[in-house]
Amino acid sequence: MQPEDFLGELRQMVARRSSARHLVDTLAFVHEVADRLAEDPVFGEFRSAEYQSSGTKNRTLKLHGFTPVDESDGTVGIVIGKWEDITVPQTLGSAVVDQLSAWVENFVREAVENSLHESIAHANDAYDLALQLNSEVHRINRIRIHIFSNLSLSSRFKEDARDDIAGIPVERHIWDLNRLTALYDSGREREAVRIDLEEAGGTAIPCLEAAQSGDICSYLCVVKGDQLADMFERYGSRLLEGNVRAFLGMKGGVNKGIRTTIQDEPGLFFAYNNGIAATASDVKVESRDGQLMITGLTDLQIVNGGQTTASILSARKKDHLSLTGVSVPMKLTRVLPDRAQELIPSIAEFANTQNKVAAADFFSNHPFHRKMEEISRRLLTPARAGHRIQSKWFYERARGQYQNGKLYLDKSKKAVFEREYPAEQLISKTDLAKYAHTWDTKPHWVSLGAQKNFTKFAGAFSSGNAEISEFEHWERISPNYGESFFRSMAAVCLVWKKMEETVDAGRGSWYEGGYRINIVTYTIAKLFHDIRNMREELDLERIWNSQDAGSEVAARLEEIVPLVQNTLLSPPNGVRNIGEWCKRPECWDAIAAIEIPYASTVHGIAISKDSHEEKKVDGRKQGQVDDAIDLQSKLLHLTESGYWTSLYSWSKSSAYLSPTDRALVLKASTLQGFMKIALQKDWKRLAAIRKTAEDEGFRQAAG
Structure with missing residues (x-):
């Protein structure tokens, strides 16, 4: 979809939200985009906070919302919107972008340096943000300014480095019409991070190709502590698989054992620590003097070891410990985007054994x-x-x-x-x-x-x-x-x-x-x-x-x-x-x-x-009937597709299925036989057989 077409769709979305929630268009627009970005780690958990006032030297302070301090990486996000009631795309110029940024930065400075929270009514959500910026500034590692606009960013715009505020790095994310069009058009919930490991004096990572199966490839690597800390400091929880991120946020804290090892025995970190497991949608690998080197990563996601990563950065940043001599083992698996939703949750689930994350947490396909x-x-x-x-x-x-x-x-x-x-x-x-x-x-x-x-x-x-x-x-x-x-x-x-x-x-x-x-x-x-x-x-x-x-x-x-x-x-x-x-x-x-x-x-x-209890019991009984009908329908579809015939002929079926199970599979392989399976326990058994076979590697042949 072209931006000019999407603009019309966006206007309708904003109009509906404005009417349903009694919001002015700018706030309705901010809420619409924030909801869409809620699961993108670069954004986070949005809280609406409409605020505008004047600060020191009559500087304008303005924002439309924020994302509180992320417990896993110490980032805080602040949102400001720029909405215009237009029917054809118009340009978002550098001057407007800088003005919007300045209003947000003024708010942050006023909160950190001049106790702004004391002049904000407690009933305004902005009070919590100002208080957090003032009292927990030591916890904040990065401030992200998010500018939402239905205008198209000028082609002449050049991003510049923002000045730190109270020693905290500031970065800017501009979600203009073109970027929003791509976000909605693709249906993605997050934007992939692209990392050039040799950029700005960085180093490639030596690796071994450990396993390959079709479009899945795994590597064994050793990452230097400083390099891992640099990546996490730069990209933060964008590198954490979504459910691992939520899990870390619930637990909080830093592993004291990791800190002690870094401080007293950094050379033994590799031996003591289980390391991290990660996935990426693309891995650039070059052979240099016979050694495979990873030079670039797309959509790197740490699926196990998020606590290790956060603790290494904390040891350097908060405890001022040297990471010289610290090496971290990493298992990296390349997973192509079209299989990411299917495979990454499973990789994350099975990789999380130290701090067990419930299988239900990896939930999108539950x-x-x-x-x-x-x-x-x-x-x-x-x-x-x-x-x-x-x-x-x-x-x-x-x-x-x-x-x-x-x-x-x-x-x-x-x-x-x-x-x-x-x-x-x-x-x-x-x-x-x-x-x-x-x-x-x-x-x-x-x-x-x-x-x-x-x-x-x-x-x-x-x-x-x-x-x-x-x-x-x-x-x-x-x-x-x-x-x-x-x-x-x-x-x-x-x-x-x-x-x-x-x-x-x-x-x-x-x-x-x-x-x-x-x-x-x-x-x-x-x-x-x-x-x-x-x-x-x-x-x-x-x-x-x-x-x-x-x-x-x-x-x-x-x-x-x-x-x-x-x-x-x-x-x-x-x-x-x-x-x-x-x-x-x-x-x-x-x-x-x-x-x-x-x-x-x-x-x-x-x-x-x-x-109520009677209705609850009736609801469960009806649920059992519906489940049984649904199961029978799915099993019948497998019969019609030749699934059971293929499973019966599978070379390993005798090894993993009992003679009774194989007889049931044979019966289910024809429509006449399937219609003679009358007991629900046999339907459930067929479902269990299917799961056992697929867990052991069975896949129905294509066609």
Whole structure:
């Protein structure tokens, strides 16, 4: 898609978001791009913070949001937007870029040097950023300025080095129309880092080619400590595989054993440390005097050893230790982009043995997501009076799936798509985790941010028992996550949107501005909590059937929310950062304990606990039936494709399959035989046989 065509699409996206969230266009644009970049390590977890004022010498201070200090690499991001209501591309000149940058840099200097937080209202999210910049400046390794614009960067623009602020390096990222077009067009969630190892006096890395299989190639390398630290200092958590990054962010801290080895016995670091495992989409290798040397890397991702890498940099930067003599073993695997989503999570999962990261954390292709996606593509909303067309809720398993699904459709097909899947009926995987934890009265988890909350959510899908495989665990819990669960999450989404409307409508009266998502999740969780205390449950089925939260729910939320906001903005003595206070279980305890006068209308929006439990049991039973039908359908498709015939003829089948299993495979290899398999245990056995065979290397021959 050309930028001029994408500009029209972008205008529509911004207009929809502006209308739905009651935002001015610039903020709607900033939120749109920030959501798209949420899983790109160069960006991070966005927090909206609209702020403008004057500082020392009447300097303008301005920003539209930020990403808090990344626990894994010490970077902080600050966002400012430049939006113009245009229909044809226009130029973003150097003078405007420099002005936008200066406004952000003024904010940072004022925060670090002049305690800006003291003059910002605590209700403004910018207070947390200013406080963090002032009180935690020692933790910050790099400041990233992100400029979002729907203008096209001038071809004459030349990036220059930014001056440090309080000794902290500053880098600038400009997301102009051309770059945004490429981002949306490709459907990628992140931009690949390209590293020239010999640039600016660097050195190539000696290596051995250890294994090659088709388009996968692995190398064994030894990386000097300084070189690894240099790369991590320059690129930060962009080098960490997404789920490893989230995992490190949850753990924090620096390995003291690594620091001690670097300090006392650097020459033994190679012997003591297991090293790192990494992947790259491209590896440039040259032979020099008979030695293979890696000279360039594209999309380097550390999938195991992130803590080691962060600790090495910390030892040099914070403890001022020399890395001379420190060598780090590295296993590097080249994975081509078209197989990256499939293979990198598996490589990361199997590589993480020291600090075990649950398999469910590597989640983009987990069967849970595929199941939610499948349900959303077939489940119609209930018919409503005055609406001739029944629509569907769109579950976005991968970021950008919704937008990319209609990007290349012509006008008429796009209209059909949008009627079938209205934009307001979109649920991303991080949204679903947010709704699920609010429903489960864990708003302090939601307040951790989308990615960390999602990592918490993923934990429910991990076996946690060495004797029960992840496959077996999912098979056991899968019936709990059927149509009933999806309808409930859509209903919670409707309540969430109603709560957002309530907060927005409160501007100028009770709503003081800022901490919108915290207020929303805590208020809804409080509603669930209070209803459950009366041995009742919010009637989510009624909300689903009407596709509206309803006036009674809205009225109760309006009663609760001012009290919730007051508690969030009044942390206990010794706690200054409101954003951090919202993440604490104690914050939820304080809000759960608020006594709100009884309202008889609550009974009108609730059902008894017994009725809820009956519906829950019915939902699980239906889930079991649906799973069985889905499994049988998939197994039948394998019969029709010749899969079982190919497996039966596999040279290693006798070694890995019992005679009983081979007999079942033979039976399933013909339609007549498959139709005679009547027991569910045999269907499940076939699925288990398939997994065993593929784990041992079986692949169906093409064609």
